[in-house]
Amino acid sequence: MKNARWILGVVLTAVAAFASIAVTQPGVAKAGDQSAAAEVKIDNFSFGPASLTVAAGTTVTWKNNDDVPHTVVSDDKAFRSKALDTDDKFSYTFTKPGTYNYFCSVHPKMIAKVVVQ
Amino acid sequence: MSRFIEKNVEKDGVDRRGFLKCMAWAGTGALCVMKGGVLKSFALSDVMQHNVGDFKGDLSFVQISDSHIGFNKAANPDVTITLREAIAKVNALPTPPSFVLHTGDLTHLSKPEEFDTLAESLKSLKTERIFYVPGEHDVLDDNGRMFRERFGKGAMGDGWHSFDRNGIHFVGLVNVMNLKAGGLGSLGSEQLEWLEKDVSALKSSTPIVVFAHIPLWAVYPQWGWGTDDSEQALSYMKRFGSVTVLNGHIHQTMQKVEGNVTFHTACSTAFPQPQPGQADSPGPMKVPDDKLRGLLGITDVNFVRGKHSLGIVDSTLA
Numbered sequence A: 001m002k003n004a005r006w007i008l009g010v011v012l013t014a015v016a017a018f019a020s021i022a023v024t025q026p027g028v029a030k031a032g033d034q035s036a037a038a039e040v041k042i043d044n045f046s047f048g049p050a051s052l053t054v055a056a057g058t059t060v061t062w063k064n065n066d067d068v069p070h071t072v073v074s075d076d077k078a079f080r081s082k083a084l085d086t087d088d089k090f091s092y093t094f095t096k097p098g099t100y101n102y103f104c105s106v107h108p109k110m111i112a113k114v115v116v117q
Numbered sequence B: 001m002s003r004f005i006e007k008n009v010e011k012d013g014v015d016r017r018g019f020l021k022c023m024a025w026a027g028t029g030a031l032c033v034m035k036g037g038v039l040k041s042f043a044l045s046d047v048m049q050h051n052v053g054d055f056k057g058d059l060s061f062v063q064i065s066d067s068h069i070g071f072n073k074a075a076n077p078d079v080t081i082t083l084r085e086a087i088a089k090v091n092a093l094p095t096p097p098s099f100v101l102h103t104g105d106l107t108h109l110s111k112p113e114e115f116d117t118l119a120e121s122l123k124s125l126k127t128e129r130i131f132y133v134p135g136e137h138d139v140l141d142d143n144g145r146m147f148r149e150r151f152g153k154g155a156m157g158d159g160w161h162s163f164d165r166n167g168i169h170f171v172g173l174v175n176v177m178n179l180k181a182g183g184l185g186s187l188g189s190e191q192l193e194w195l196e197k198d199v200s201a202l203k204s205s206t207p208i209v210v211f212a213h214i215p216l217w218a219v220y221p222q223w224g225w226g227t228d229d230s231e232q233a234l235s236y237m238k239r240f241g242s243v244t245v246l247n248g249h250i251h252q253t254m255q256k257v258e259g260n261v262t263f264h265t266a267c268s269t270a271f272p273q274p275q276p277g278q279a280d281s282p283g284p285m286k287v288p289d290d291k292l293r294g295l296l297g298i299t300d301v302n303f304v305r306g307k308h309s310l311g312i313v314d315s316t317l318a
Helices: A002-023 B016-024 B079-091 B112-122 B145-151 B189-200 B230-235 B289-295
Strands: A037-043 A046-048 A051-054 A058-064 A089-094 A098-103 A111-116 B030-035 B038-043 B059-064 B100-102 B130-132 B161-165 B168-172 B208-211 B243-247 B254-258 B261-265 B297-304 B309-316
Touching: A037 A051, A046 A111, A051 A058, B059 B079, B079 B112, B079 B289, B079 B297, B112 B145, B130 B168, B168 B189, B189 B230, B243 B297, B261 B309, B289 B309
Parallel strands: A037 A058, A051 A111, B059 B100, B100 B130, B168 B208, B208 B243, B243 B261
Antiparallel strands: A037 A046, A058 A089, A098 A111, B030 B038, B030 B309, B059 B297, B161 B168, B254 B261, B297 B309
16 A cells, blocks of 8 residues: 555656646747747857757758858758858758757767757 | 989989989978888988988878868968969979879869869879878768769779788778767778778788878867777787878878877868867968968878888978
8 A cells, every 4th residue: 555655646746747847838939830940050160059949840040151061960860961061051940859969970079959849 | 213313322313412402392391201110300401411311212102182172262262273383393303203192182072073173183293193082071962972983993992992012001091981970080890891801911011001081090189180990990000010191181290100100191282270279170271371382282202111211201382
């Protein structure tokens, strides 16, 4: 009996925690809002911001400001740009929540991520 | 041998005057001579005081690197002209190089017209043959297919290959493909297996020259100037008396000796890059116009059999 009460307590706590996440999502655009947009700049061999948080449905655009080509390639191959020369852009629309780690396949020390909520 | 030979006391095909003439254009360069695995370097102004025999070679070849055809930004708006100047420098050598090694970044953006311009320009090089390895700028978007079709015929895998000249074993490696997030240059297991096999049949007395684009030593990993699995590759060459590693990528000369291995990087023919950590990024460095050619150049390598010495002379376009 003692065990059963303990399990019930854990379950109730989990439900309460889930409910509080579900009702509080401050500052995040509604899922499916196709107009949402965000930008990542490539300067001095780095992505800025290195961590970008967006709502699902947001289109992220990368722009290369460097004198050398860079690429935007997700670690899990979800997206992959061609080589971006100076001033070239690449866009990708994130439809599913999750953390997307990406890097420049030409200069793999350049790593960053997009967090989709 | 050379039109400069006037006296040839040692019957070695090189006289002191001809040699010094050959060295004269090298300007502010440094001369490095390896003997028995120990590298000695001399400022060129000191070279006069040494015996010419210290520097003469049985085999002479040239390394050029990082032509970046297609680059047109402030650091050098016309990289084709500076490539032509580098070619003229090579063609002016008293002893024409047996062959030329291009250690990658032939082009800036892997475009067909960039490869065309490079190939067309290099036709005027007075040498028997040019051997190439790709830089990361040559394999953009097509995994190096175009590079291999045009510059890597007969090579293995992603473009690695080996050949022998005058008893020296040359190995061209590819460390710019399939790079991993957060990592450095990479050779990969398939190439490493090939390399181990490639050198396994050689006598330990065989001098080895390895050439690849990204340095095979940790020059400055924060900027990606190194290769993740280079130690594995070098472990196959521990038993050899003389190993010379020639790289490009960092657009400046640098060298290091570690045991039996001499590491050396060459200048670019296109634009300079900052010294490690001396700028926000390793990108192209804009210098005053009258300073540019002093930071671009070629590398001349001379090998002397029996003396176990390999002389590396960097010279600028200034």
